[in-house]
Every structure is written in structure tokens, then in C-alpha cells.
Amino acid sequence: xxxxxxxxxxxxxxxxxxxxxxxxxxxxxxxxxxxxxxxxxxxxxxxxxxxxxxxxxxxxxxxxxxxxxxxxxxxxxxxxxxxxxxxxxxxxxxxxxxxxxxxxxxxxxxxxxxxxxxxxxxxxxxxxxxxxxxxxxxxxxxxxxxxxxxxxxxxxx
Amino acid sequence: xxxxxxxxxxxxxxxxxxxxxxxxxxxxxxxxxxxxxxxxxxxxxxxxxxxxxxxxxxxxxxxxxxxxxxxxxxxxxxxxxxxxxxxxxxxxxxxxxxxxxxxxxxxxxxxxxxxxxxxxxxxxxxxxxxxxxxxxxxxxxxxxxxxxxxxxxxxxxxxxxxxxxxxxxxxxxxxxxxxxxxxxxxxxxxxxxxxxxxxxxxxxxxxxxxxxxxxxxxxxxxxxxxxxxxxxxxxxxxxxxxxxxxxxxxxxxxxxxxxxxxxxxxxxxxx
Ligand SMILES: Cc1cc2nc3c(=O)[nH]c(=O)nc-3n(C[C@H](O)[C@H](O)[C@H](O)COP(=O)(O)OP(=O)(O)OC[C@H]3O[C@@H](n4cnc5c(N)ncnc54)[C@H](O)[C@@H]3O)c2cc1C
Ligand code: FES
Numbered sequence: 001x002x003x004x005x006x007x008x009x010x011x012x013x014x015x016x017x018x019x020x021x022x023x024x025x026x027x028x029x030x031x032x033x034x035x036x037x038x039x040x041x042x043x044x045x046x047x048x049x050x051x052x053x054x055x056x057x058x059x060x061x062x063x064x065x066x067x068x069x070x071x072x073x074x075x076x077x078x079x080x081x082x083x084x085x086x087x088x089x090x091x092x093x094x095x096x097x098x099x100x101x102x103x104x105x106x107x108x109x110x111x112x113x114x115x116x117x118x119x120x121x122x123x124x125x126x127x128x129x130x131x132x133x134x135x136x137x138x139x140x141x142x143x144x145x146x147x148x149x150x151x152x153x154x155x156x157x
Numbered sequence: 158x159x160x161x162x163x164x165x166x167x168x169x170x171x172x173x174x175x176x177x178x179x180x181x182x183x184x185x186x187x188x189x190x191x192x193x194x195x196x197x198x199x200x201x202x203x204x205x206x207x208x209x210x211x212x213x214x215x216x217x218x219x220x221x222x223x224x225x226x227x228x229x230x231x232x233x234x235x236x237x238x239x240x241x242x243x244x245x246x247x248x249x250x251x252x253x254x255x256x257x258x259x260x261x262x263x264x265x266x267x268x269x270x271x272x273x274x275x276x277x278x279x280x281x282x283x284x285x286x287x288x289x290x291x292x293x294x295x296x297x298x299x300x301x302x303x304x305x306x307x308x309x310x311x312x313x314x315x316x317x318x319x320x321x322x323x324x325x326x327x328x329x330x331x332x333x334x335x336x337x338x339x340x341x342x343x344x345x346x347x348x349x350x351x352x353x354x355x356x357x358x359x360x361x362x363x364x365x366x367x368x369x370x371x372x373x374x375x376x377x378x379x380x381x382x383x384x385x386x387x388x389x390x391x392x393x394x395x396x397x398x399x400x401x402x403x404x405x406x407x408x409x410x411x412x413x414x415x416x417x418x419x420x421x422x423x424x425x426x427x428x
Contacts, residue, residue, distance in 0.1 A: 080346070
């Protein structure tokens with residue numbers, strides 16, 4: 001199988017799909033292929049968030065360490081999902097642990113590099129922020145539903 | 158219509174508050190035939206009667222199976238029934254899942270919580286006609302891993318190459334290998350062609366609303382989405398009006414209905 005370039009891979013991920021090829025090339029300049037074994041951490045709560053990840057294959061758990069209880073899973077993210085928004089805003093610190101649940105292939109982005117490109121080219125910045133905002137909205141809505149404890153109330157079935 | 162006495166022949170605890178009961182006619186006759194999606198009125202003697210879907214395999218014959226979650230006096234009394242105890246049964250009533258509509262297409266089954274109970278006959282029926290389906294997808298959401306129904310069977314389905322299974326829970330500890338998040342988050346990544354799919358959805362109403370939206374956003378037609386309306390019923394035979402919305406009686410036209418046909422009523426806040 002011919003190796004695909006990062007911009008080709010990016011074009012297939014929902015967050016980046018439909019971006020102009022020139023933008024995809026610019027963004028991919030800040031990305032590199034990476035991989036994590038099951039159980040390896042992509043990021044740790046409190047660490048400096050200089051990067052974020054787009055999942056190509058595999059699954060990642062976002063969790064919070066709870067003393068005496070082990071980690072609490074907040075959500076799991078699969079193929080196509082973006083892991084990490086903390087690189088976007090000061091103080092650039094990870095809010096959660098991100099752990100690979102299975103062998104996971106990612107594109108790892110250098111956050112500072114991408115922020116720099118967004119500053120230089122505001123149109124690119126706007127386009128990317130729009131996509132990240134839509135991503136965050138989806139996740140916020142899913143989290144709200146998750147918080148409703150829908151199955152706790154007597155109903156279905 | 159008076160309830161026919163049935164004897165509990167087996168009971169299995171599914172979760173903290175849910176049980177599956179096998180029921181056989183106390184008079185020694187045969188249990189009635191039923192279609193997937195239909196329900197019976199189950200009477201706990203001296204307590205009351207409630208509608209409960211049939212969770213067994215329509216093709217299997219044998220005892221009736223019902224999976225019940227204890228949420229109030231009647232359902233709790235049913236859950237307490239043990240082998241040898243008697244319950245009254247009226248039914249089966251209501252419409253059924255149109256599995257035949259999935260022939261040559263993808264069958265997409267989406268269950269939330271106890272919603273997997275009325276959908277179990279669909280999964281079993283779909284497996285039986287698997288060669289005639291393009292694909293079979295089962296997406297299940299639950300509160301936590303311990304709240305998932307049909308544990309061992311669900312694990313078997315996860316291993317079974319004939320169907321694609323996604324299981325997600327709202328909360329779990331670090332040892333959980335499945336997804337965490339609401340069931341709607343599984344829809345985008347599920348292996349089906351929305352233009353050639355039929356969906357069968359049961360769960361709490363809010364979950365069904367968001368699930369249907371996610372299915373439509375993925376490109377499905379509202380005419381290909383079926384849900385089960387499980388609002389309160391009393392007589393089950395179009396007499397009391399308890400389940401009526403507009404000209405429709407959920408106990409007769411439902412519980413299984415095409416989303417496109419009830420969309421208007423589905424958004425009504427109180428029935
Ligand atoms: C067609 C149909 C099929 C059903 N299938 C199943 C099944 O397979 N397994 C199962 O466990 N339950 C099923 N139910 C729901 C079941 O009928 C109710 O849980 C039961 O009637 C509750 O009665 P109760 O006396 O135990 O509790 P109640 O005291 O009557 O109710 C307890 C709580 O549950 C709420 N409630 C009652 N009925 C419903 C309902 N239908 N929808 C939402 N909230 C409700 C009440 O508002 C109250 O808050 C089905 C309902 C219908 C209409
Ligand atoms: S339950 Fe009485 S009319 Fe439907």
C-alpha cells in the first residue's frame with residue numbers, strides 16, 4: 001500500500017474534510033504520524049498541552065484520576081475524533097488524562113505551530129476555529145445527554 | 158378480557174433492578190404465538206397490571222419471556238415473582254417490528270437501557286434472516302456496564318461476525334473496554350449505508366428523540382425509522398383512551414410505529 005501523506009489522511013478526517021488543499025498542506029506541516037500502545041498515555045492531566053491528536057485508528061479514553069477509586073472514564077473517542085483542545089487557550093494545560101485503550105494511530109499536531117499559522121492567516125484561523133467550535137458543540141451536547149442519566153429514570157422497554 | 162394464569166418457570170436476574178421471567182400457561186396449554194415488538198399485559202395478582210414487551214424469540218416457541226425493570230409497585234411485584242409463582246397474562250397486543258422491510262438492506266437496531274428487551278426479538282429475528290440482510294448493526298446504550306441487559310448473550314453478539322455491535326455506557330471505571338458516551342455518538346461511525354437502512358429504536362423518549370435526529374443527520378429517511386411508543390396503557394384494547402394521541406391508539410397502531418407517521422405527536426410533551 002502506498003504511504004499516504006498527512007494532508008491526504010487529514011482530508012478524510014471529519015474535522016478537516018473539505019478544507020482547501022493549500023490549507024490542508026499548511027496544517028499538515030504542523031503534524032506528524034504517531035502511535036500509542038494500549039495503556040499508554042497521550043497526555044496527562046496538568047501537563048503542558050503543546051499538542052493535540054487526531055485519531056486515525058484505535059480508541060482513546062478521557063479520564064480523571066480519582067484517589068482510591070482508580071480512573072473514572074468521562075468519554076471514549078474513536079476513529080476521526082480530535083483529542084485535546086487545551087492547546088488552544090492559555091494556560092495550555094491538559095484537563096484530563098488521555099489513555100489509549102487499544103493500539104492507536106494518530107496524527108500528533110504541534111499546537112504552537114498551528115496557532116502561529118492561524119495568527120498569520122486569519123482566514124485559516126477562522127475556518128479552523130469554526131470546525132473546532134462545531135466539534136466542541138457536538139461533544140458538549142453529547143455530554144449534556146450523558147449527564148441527564150436518561151436510563152436512570154424509569155421508562156423504556 | 159380476563160388475564161390467563163401463567164406460571165413462572167424460570168427467573169434470571171439481569172441487573173440490579175431487572176429480571177427476565179419465563180412464563181408458561183398454568184393450564185398446561187401452549188403459550189400464544191407473538192410477533193417481535195408485541196407486548197402483553199402482565200398482572201401481578203392483587204397489585205396491578207402493566208404492559209410489558211415480549212423479550213423472547215418468536216421463532217423458538219416455548220415459554221413467554223419478559224424482561225422487567227422494577228420502577229414502581231407493579232413492575233417490582235413482577236420482578237419478585239419466582240419459579241412456581243403465578244402471574245396473569247393478557248395478549249399479545251400491538252404492532253410488530255417490520256423486519257421484512259430490512260430485506261436486502263442494513264438493519265440498524267438502537268437500544269437504550271431496558272429498550273434492549275423489546276429489541277431482542279428483532280436481533281434474533283435478524284440473525285435468523287442474516288443472509289437476506291445487507292448488514293446488521295446493534296448499538297446499545299446503558300447507564301453503566303452493570304446495567305446492561307442480557308450480559309452473556311450481548312458478549313456473544315459482540316464476538317459474532319454476522320453483526321456489528323457497539324456498546325456504550327454513561328459511566329464506567331478504568332477496567333471497562335467499551336465506549337463511554339451516549340448511544341448517539343456511535344451512530345456516525347456505525348457500519349451501515351443510510352440510504353439503504355431500516356432502523357429500529359427503543360429507549361427512554363429523550364434518547365429516542367436524539368437517536369432519530371442522529372439517524373436522520375446521517376442521511377436516513379424518517380420513513381425508514383421505527384420506534385416503540387411506550388407511554389402508559391391501561392386496557393390495551395382501545396377502550397380506555399389512556400394511550401390515545403389524536404386518532405391514534407398506541408395500544409393498537411403501536412407500540413411499534415414508523416417515525417414519519419408519529420413525528421407530530423412524538424413532540425407533544427404530555428399525553
Ligand atoms: C407497550 C409497552 C411496553 C413496555 N415494555 C416494558 C418492558 O419490556 N420492560 C419494562 O420493564 N417496562 C416496560 N414498559 C414500561 C412498564 O409498563 C412500566 O414501567 C410500568 O407500567 C410501571 O408500572 P409500576 O406500577 O411498576 O410503576 P408506576 O408506579 O406506575 O410508575 C413508576 C414510575 O415509572 C413511570 N412510568 C410508568 N410507566 C411508564 C412508561 N410506560 N414510560 C415511562 N415512564 C413510565 C411513572 O411515571 C413513575 O414515575 C412498557 C410500557 C409499554 C407501554
Ligand atoms: S390502552 Fe386503553 S385505549 Fe389504548
